[in-house]
Amino acid sequence: MIKSCLNILALFVFACPIYAQQKPTAFINAKIIPIVGQPIEQGVLLVQNGKITAVGDAKSVRLSSDVQLIDVAGKVIMPGLVDSHSHIGEGSGGDGSAPIQPDVRLLDGINARAASFQRAQAGGITTVNVMPGSGHLDSGQTLYLKNRDNATKIDDLLIYDKDGKYMGGIKFANGTNSIRPGGGNFPGTRAKSAALVRDQFIKAQEYREKVKKAAGDPTKMPPRDLGMEALVEVLDGKRVIHFHTHRHDDIMTVLRLQKEFGFRVVLHHVSEGWKVADEIAKAKVPASVILIDSPGGKLETLDIKFETPGILDKAGVLVGFHTDDNITDSRWFMRTAGLAVRAGMSREKALYALTMANAKILDLGDRVGSLEAGKDADFIILSGDPFSVYTHVLQTWVEGNKVFDRSDPKDHLIAVGGDGAGTDREMHLDGDEDDLGGGQ
Amino acid sequence: MKDLIFTAETQGRREKTGKTNLKNNIMMRRSLSFFIRKYAWRLGVSAVFLLAAIAVNAQIAVKGETVWTMAGEPITNGVVLLNNGKIEAVGTADQVKIPANYKVLTAKVVTPGLIDAHSVIGLNGYMNQPHDQMALDGGGAIQPELRAIDSYNAEEKLIEWVRQFGVTTIHTGHQPSALVSGQTMIAKTVGKDVDEATLVPTAMIAVTLGSDALAGQGKSPGTRAKEAAMLRAELIKAQENVKKSDPPKDLRSQILMSVIKREIPLLITADKAQDIMTAIRIGKEFNLRVVLDSVSDAQLVLNEIKASGYPVIVHATMARAGGDTENLSMEDAAKIKAAGIPVALQSGYEGYVPKTRVVLFEAAMAAANGLSQRDALALITIDAAKIIGLDSRIGSIEKGKDADLAMYDGDPFEYTSHCIGTIINGTVVSDVVR
Numbered sequence: 008m009i010k011s012c013l014n015i016l017a018l019f020v021f022a023c024p025i026y027a028q029q030k031p032t033a034f035i036n037a038k039i040i041p042i043v044g045q046p047i048e049q050g051v052l053l054v055q056n057g058k059i060t061a062v063g064d065a066k067s068v069r070l071s072s073d074v075q076l077i078d079v080a081g082k083v084i085m086p087g088l089v090d091s092h093s094h095i096g097e098g099s100g101g102d103g104s105a106p107i108q109p110d111v112r113l114l115d116g117i118n119a120r121a122a123s124f125q126r127a128q129a130g131g132i133t134t135v136n137v138m139p140g141s142g143h144l145d146s147g148q149t150l151y152l153k154n155r156d157n158a159t160k161i162d163d164l165l166i167y168d169k170d171g172k173y174m175g176g177i178k179f180a181n182g183t184n185s186i187r188p189g190g191g192n193f194p195g196t197r198a199k200s201a202a203l204v205r206d207q208f209i210k211a212q213e214y215r216e217k218v219k220k221a222a223g224d225p226t227k228m229p230p231r232d233l234g235m236e237a238l239v240e241v242l243d244g245k246r247v248i249h250f251h252t253h254r255h256d257d258i259m260t261v262l263r264l265q266k267e268f269g270f271r272v273v274l275h276h277v278s279e280g281w282k283v284a285d286e287i288a289k290a291k292v293p294a295s296v297i298l299i300d301s302p303g304g305k306l307e308t309l310d311i312k313f314e315t316p317g318i319l320d321k322a323g324v325l326v327g328f329h330t331d332d333n334i335t336d337s338r339w340f341m342r343t344a345g346l347a348v349r350a351g352m353s354r355e356k357a358l359y360a361l362t363m364a365n366a367k368i369l370d371l372g373d374r375v376g377s378l379e380a381g382k383d384a385d386f387i388i389l390s391g392d393p394f395s396v397y398t399h400v401l402q403t404w405v406e407g408n409k410v411f412d413r414s415d416p417k418d419h420l421i422a423v424g425g426d427g428a429g430t431d432r433e434m435h436l437d438g439d440e441d442d443l444g445g446g447q
Numbered sequence: 448m449k450d451l452i453f454t455a456e457t458q459g460r461r462e463k464t465g466k467t468n469l470k471n472n473i474m475m476r477r478s479l480s481f482f483i484r485k486y487a488w489r490l491g492v493s494a495v496f497l498l499a500a501i502a503v504n505a506q507i508a509v510k511g512e513t514v515w516t517m518a519g520e521p522i523t524n525g526v527v528l529l530n531n532g533k534i535e536a537v538g539t540a541d542q543v544k545i546p547a548n549y550k551v552l553t554a555k556v557v558t559p560g561l562i563d564a565h566s567v568i569g570l571n572g573y574m575n576q577p578h579d580q581m582a583l584d585g586g587g588a589i590q591p592e593l594r595a596i597d598s599y600n601a602e603e604k605l606i607e608w609v610r611q612f613g614v615t616t617i618h619t620g621h622q623p624s625a626l627v628s629g630q631t632m633i634a635k636t637v638g639k640d641v642d643e644a645t646l647v648p649t650a651m652i653a654v655t656l657g658s659d660a661l662a663g664q665g666k667s668p669g670t671r672a673k674e675a676a677m678l679r680a681e682l683i684k685a686q687e688n689v690k691k692s693d694p695p696k697d698l699r700s701q702i703l704m705s706v707i708k709r710e711i712p713l714l715i716t717a718d719k720a721q722d723i724m725t726a727i728r729i730g731k732e733f734n735l736r737v738v739l740d741s742v743s744d745a746q747l748v749l750n751e752i753k754a755s756g757y758p759v760i761v762h763a764t765m766a767r768a769g770g771d772t773e774n775l776s777m778e779d780a781a782k783i784k785a786a787g788i789p790v791a792l793q794s795g796y797e798g799y800v801p802k803t804r805v806v807l808f809e810a811a812m813a814a815a816n817g818l819s820q821r822d823a824l825a826l827i828t829i830d831a832a833k834i835i836g837l838d839s840r841i842g843s844i845e846k847g848k849d850a851d852l853a854m855y856d857g858d859p860f861e862y863t864s865h866c867i868g869t870i871i872n873g874t875v876v877s878d879v880v881r
Contacts, residue, residue, distance in 0.1 A: 300808060301608050303573025304800030309604075333767055334800060339812075345862025394863050396811045423816055424768055425746060425776035 031055040032407075033070055036080035037388070041378035042363050052084055054384040057406035062378045079388055085358065086378050087133025087154075087385035087403065088340055089365035091295040092249060092275050092329030095123035095337060096161075100139020100147035100178065106185055106193045106200075107207050109177060109241075110233035111147030113139045119158040120431045122421070127337035128154050128411040129422040131400040132330075133385040134166070134366070134375050138178045141251060144185045144194065144204055146178045148237060149249060151369050153385075154403075156410040166371070174370070176273075177241060179204070180251035181260055182307050201260055208268045211238035241270050247370065248272040249295075253307035255282040262290045273368050275329065277319070278311035284322035293325035293368050296360075297335065298346045313350035320356045327365040338422060345394045358393060505873065506530050508545040509852055511557030515821070517829040517843040527557060529850035532873040537844050552875070554867060556859055558824060559844050560615025560851030562831035563806045564760045565714070565740060565793035567622045568605040569634065569644075570598045573802045579603075582622035582796070584629070588662050589681055591652045591706075592698035593629030595620035599641045601634070605803045609794075610636040611881040612807045613853025613866045614827075616646070618835045622796040623655040623716035623740070625662075626674050627681070630702070631714060633835055635851070637871045650835060651714040651738060652706060654678065656722040657771045675725050682707065682733045712736035714760070718743040718771035727755045738834060741795070742783075743768075743775035749786045758789035758834045761826075763804045764812035766795060780826060781817025791831035811860035820860065856880075 032054050039050030041062050051068040053061040061068045070076075098117035101108030117137065127135060133154050140146030151174040152164040165173040181200050187193035194200040214235040221227035229235075240246035250261045250272050258274060265272050274280065274294040280287060287294060296316045303309050312318075320326045328343045330336065335343065344357040352360075366376025375383050384407040391398040399422070403411035412418050420428050507529040514525030516537060526543040528535040536543045545551060572579030581598035584590060599619070600606075609617070620631025631650045638644035660674055668674040685703035688694040694704060705711045715726040718741050730737035737755075741762040745752060752759065761780050768775050776782075783790045792813065794804040806827045814823035825831075832842025841849050850873035857864035869877040 300801035300805055301573065301605060301803045303604065304575050304797070304802040306574060306576065308800065309573065333769075336765065336767070339765065342862060348863050349865065394861075396815045396860050396862055399815070423777040424774070425778070426744075426774045428776070429768055429773045 029056070030073055030075055031060065031071055032075045032077060033068070034077050034079050034084060034388075035065070036078055037082045037084045039378060040083060040085040040358060040393070042086055042359060043377040043379055050084070052378060052386065054404075054407050057384050057408075059378060059380055059382050059384050059386075061380050082401065083389040083391060083393065083398075084378070084386055085389065085393060086362045086376055087387055087405065088131045088361050089327075089363075089369065089371070089376055090127070090132045090135040090330050090332070090337065090340060091273065091327045091365040091368045092297075093127070093132075093135045093137050093332045093337065094140075095127050095135065095332050096121045096137055096152075097123070098137055098139055098150075101143045101145070106143050106203060107145040108143060108147050108234070109145050109207075109237040111139065113137060113148060113150050113175070114161060114173070117150065117161050118431065119161045119164055122429055122431050123332065123337070124154060124158070124164075125411075125418075125421045127332065128156070128403050128405075129400060129413075129418065130330075130336070130338040130340045131387040131389075131403050131411075132337050132340055133387070133403060133405045133410075134369070134371060136176065136249065136329075136369055138249060140178045141180055141184055144179060144181070144200055145207075146180070148175050148177050148246075150175045151371065153383075153405055154410060155405050156408060168370075176247040176249045176369075177237060178251070179248050179272075182251075182253050182257040183305070184251055197257065197260070201264065204264060205267070207234075207238060208242070208264075208270075211235055211242055212268075215239045215242055242268065244269075244271050247368075249275055251275050253278040253311075255279040257307075258283050259286065262286060262292065265290065265292060273327075276331070277315065278308045280324075281312055281315045281318040282310070284319050284324065287319065288323040293327065293364070294319050295327040295329045295365070295368060296343075296347075297329055297331050298343050299335070313346050316347040316357070316360060317350055317352035320352055320360075325364055325367065326352075326356065326360050327368050328360045329365075341393055341398075341400075342396070345396070348394055354394060505532075506546070506549045507850075507870070507873065507875070508549040508551045509557055509854065509870070510540070510545075510551060510553040511555065511854070513556045514844065515556070515558045515824055515828075516845065517559055517821075517825060518845045521821075525557065527844055527852065529852075529870065529873045532850055534844060534846055534848050534850050536846060552854065552868060554854035555857055556855040556864075557844070558613065558853045558855070558859060559828045559842055560849075560853055560869065560871060561613045561806055561827045562616045562618075562791075562835070562842060563609065563614050563794050563827070564618050564791035564831040564834055565631075565795060566609075566617045566619040566803065567796045568609065568617065568794075568803045569600055569603050569619050570595060571605075571622065571796075571802070572600060573604045573608075575799070575802055582620070582628070583624050588625055588660070588666075588668060589627040589677065590625070590629055590699075591627045591681075591702045593621060594649065595630050595632035596641050596645060596648045599632065599634065599644070601638045601640050601644045606636050607877075609803065609805055610869055610871075611866060611877045611879050612805050613855070613859070613869050614806060615851040615853070615869060615871045616832075616837070616841055618650055618831075620650070621653045623653060624659055624796070626655060626660045626668055626677060628653045628655065633837065635871050637874075637876050646837065646840075647835075649702075649711060651712050652702065653716070654713050654726075655716045656725050657717060657719050659716070659771060671721065671725070675729060678729060679732070682729070682735075686733065706735060707733065709734070709736050712738050714738050714740050716740040718762075718775070720744040720747045722771070723748050724751060727751060727757065730755065730757065740793070741772070743772040743779070745779055745783055746774075746776065749782065749788070752783070753786050753788050758791070759783055760791045760793050760831075760834060763793060763795045763806075763809045764816065765804065765809060777812060777816040780813040780823075784818060784822055789830060789834060790826065791834045792826035807859060807866070811862075814860050820858075823860065 034052040039047040096117040098113045138149045217229040363376035366372045388402040509527045514522040567582040570582040621629030633647040634644040685707045717723045717726045737757045739759045810823045810827045829842040832838040852870040854868040866881045
C-alpha cells in the first residue's frame with residue numbers, strides 16, 4: 008500500500024512535466040501507417056498533451072484555430088517502435104551466486120544516462136523491455152521503459168500501470184545459456200534446468216498459499232521473501248516471463264512448464280521456432296524473434312532462419328521482433344522487419360511485429376504500438392519506405408516530445424557513430440527548444 | 448528452395464539444383480574418366496547427365512535489366528556471355544548476340560561476383576566450437592609462418608552462406624587478435640577442398656596493433672609501445688637476413704624476408720588513431736607494402752592515411768563500436784573514399800553472432816550512409832579486387848575475366864531483394880533464393 012502510494016507520487020513528480028504540450032499540433036501531408044487500420048496517404052496526425060487526439064485524412068480530422076501545423080510532406084509517419092528484448096543501459100541482473108534470482112531487479116542496476124538509450128532513440132525505439140542477464144535460469148526482473156529524453160535517473164524512464172506500479176517482466180532462459188557443467192549450484196543438463204525451475208515454482212505456489220491463508224493477518228504471514236514475491240506475481244499472471252530459448256526441444260520445455268504452472272510467457276529468440284510453429288501456436292504463446300546475419304555462432308543457432316517470423320505468423324503465432332541490443336544494434340531495428348519480409352513475412356505483419364505485437368507482448372497494447380486517438384504520442388518520421396535500406400529515421404517523438412532529430416549534428420553523430428558517439432549522455436537540452444510545449 | 452531464373456530457353460529443360468552445379472564445377476576440373484572412376488558413385492548421378500551438364504555450364508548467357516560491369520556505366524538490358532569459365536563478351540542486348548546453344552539465365556540486376564576483402568571464414572566455422580576455430584593460435588604473439596591454407600575448410604557452412612548472397616571470392620585467414628597472427632589467403636567460395644578453392648595461398652600477413660593484440664597476464668606485448676618494438680625487432684632481423692648470402696631456412700625467417708622484399712604485404716589491423724599512425728610509421732621505416740585494416744578512427748587521421756599511399760580495408764559498416772572501435776562510424780567508408788584513399792569493405796572477424804557478416808549487407812548500409820550505389824558496390828567488387836591484387840582477373844564484368852557473377856531480383860542492396868543465383872568460373876554454384 009505504502010509502496011503503491013509512493014509510486015503514484017513518483018508518477019506525478021517525474022511524469023507530469025513531460026506531458027506538457029498544451030497547444031494541439033498537427034503533422035500534415037505525410038503518409039501515415041497507423042498499424043491498426045489502413046495506411047493513409049496525405050494523412051493528419053493530431054497530437055496534444057502527449058497523446059494522439061486524432062489520426063486520419065485531411066477531410067476527417069478537424070483542426071482547431073490554435074493548431075500548430077508541421078508539414079511533413081513526402082515523409083512517412085508510423086508508431087514509435089517497441090523493442091521487446093534489449094540490454095541497453097548497461098544494466099546488470101543476477102550475479103554468479105545462483106541460477107535462479109527472481110529477487111534481483113534491473114531497476115537497481117541500470118544507467119539511465121547510457122549512450123545506448125540515445126542509440127535506441129536514433130533507431131526509432133520509443134518503448135523497450137530492458138532485460139537483465141544472461142547466463143541464469145532466471146536472471147531477475149526486467150523493466151518496461153519509455154525512451155524519454157534527458158533522463159538523469161531510471162525513474163525518468165519508467166512506465167506505470169493503472170495501480171501506479173512500475174512495469175516489467177522477469178527473465179528466464181534455458182538451453183546452454185544457463186548450463187554450467189561443474190558449475191556448482193548451476194545446472195549441468197537440460198533436465199536439471201527444468202527441475203530447478205519447477206522446484207522454484209512449486210515453492211512459490213506454497214508461499215502463495217501461506218499468504219492466502221494469512222488473509223492479511225501480519226502475524227500469520229510467512230517471512231518476506233523477495234524472490235517468492237516475484238514468482239507469486241508470475242503465478243498470478245501479473246508478471247510475464249520473457250523466456251530465452253533457441254532449440255526446438257527447449258521451446259517445448261517452456262511450453263510444458265507453462266502448461267504445468269499456468270504462467271504468462273513470451274518465447275524469445277526462438278531460433279528453431281520454425282520447427283515447432285504449430286505447437287507454439289496451439290499453446291497461444293507469443294514469440295519475439297531475433298534475426299542474425301548468418302547462422303551459428305553457437306550450437307543452438309545453427310538452424311536459425313530468416314524465414315522464422317513468417318512461418319510462425321502463418322501458423323497463427325503473435326510474432327514480435329527484438330534487438331537483444333547489442334547483439335543487434337537498436338539503430339537498425341527496422342532492418343529486422345526488412346529481412347523478415349525478404350524471407351516471406353508480409354509487410355503488414357512485419358511492421359506489426361515491430362510495434363503493436365510487441366506492445367501486446369508488454370501488456371501495453373492499449374497505450375502504444377499504433378497511431379490511434381487516445382494513445383501516447385509516440386511516433387517516428389521516416390524519410391521513406393520502412394522496408395528500404397536507404398530510409399532513415401528522421402525524428403523520434405515520445406509522448407509529444409521530440410527525442411531524436413537526425414538533422415541535429417549531435418543526434419546525427421549518435422545515429423551513424425563517430426568520435427564521441429559512445430560517450431554517455433551529458434546534460435544538454437539541444438534540440439529541445441522546438442519540442443512542443445517546452446516541457447523540460 | 449524456389450526455382451527461379453532458369454528459363455533454360457535453349458535446352459528446353461530445367462537445370463538441377465545449385466548443389467549439383469557446384470559439384471559439376473568440381474568435376475569440370477578433373478578428367479572425366481578419373482571422375483567416373485572415383486566420384487560418380489558419391490554424387491549419385493549418371494555419367495550421361497554429367498556430360499550434358501558440363502556442356503550446359505560451359506556456355507551461359509546471363510541477361511540483366513541492369514548489368515553493373517564496374518568498368519564504366521551500368522548497362523541497361525545487358526548480356527554477359529560466359530564460355531569456358533571466362534567472360535566471353537559483355538554489352539547491350541543489341542551488341543551481344545546470344546549463340547543458339549547457350550543456356551540463358553535472366554535477372555533484374557547482374558553484378559560481378561562479390562569480393563569480401565577481409566574475412567576469417569573457412570578458418571573459423573559457424574559452430575564456434577574449439578574444433579572449428581582455427582584463425583588464432585594462442586601459442587605466441589608473432590607467428591607469421593602459420594599458413595591459412597593449412598586450416599582452410601572449403602566445405603564450411605559459412606562459405607556456402609555467403610556464396611548464396613553472391614560472394615564469389617574471399618580474402619580470409621588468421622584473425623586480428625595477436626600481434627602477428629599468421630597468413631591470409633584468397634579463395635573462391637567454391638571447391639571441395641583447399642586446392643580447388645585457392646587463388647593465392649599466401650596473400651598477406653595479418654598484424655594487429657592496439658589493445659586486441661595485448662597478450663595479457665604479464666606476457667609481452669603488454670603495451671602498445673612493446674607491440675611496436677617487438678614488430679620492429681622482427682623486421683630488423685629480416686632486413687639483416689635478406690642481406691645474408693645464406694639466410695636462415697626456418698619458416699618465420701623465410702616469410703618475413705618476403706615481407707621485407709615487398710613480395711607480401713602486411714595487413715595491419717589498427718583502429719585507434721595512434722595505432723594507425725604506428726602502422727604507417729613502421730611501414731615507412733621498413734619500406735613495406737601495407738594494407739591498413741578496420742581503421743575505426745580514420746576520420747581523425749584521414750590526411751595521414753592519404754599521404755601514406757596505403758589502401759584501406761575498412762571495418763564492416765554494422766560492426767559493433769566498443770573498445771578500440773568505439774569511434775567507428777557508418778560513414779567511414781564514404782569519408783575514406785571522398786578523401787581519395789583506395790578503400791574496400793570487409794566482413795571482418797566476429798567472435799560470436801553473427802559468426803560472419805555478409806559484405807552485401809555491409810555495403811548496402813554504406814550505400815545508405817554517404818556512398819553512391821556504384822561506389823558502395825565497388826567496395827565489394829573492383830576496388831576490393833585491386834586491394835587484394837587480383838583486379839586483372841576478378842572484380843568487374845569484362846572480357847577475359849573469370850566468369851564470376853551474382854544475380855538479383857532487384858536492387859542488390861535492398862533488404863527485400865534476393866540473390867537468385869551465383870556463378871563462379873562459369874558454373875552456377877547457387878540458385879537458392881536468398
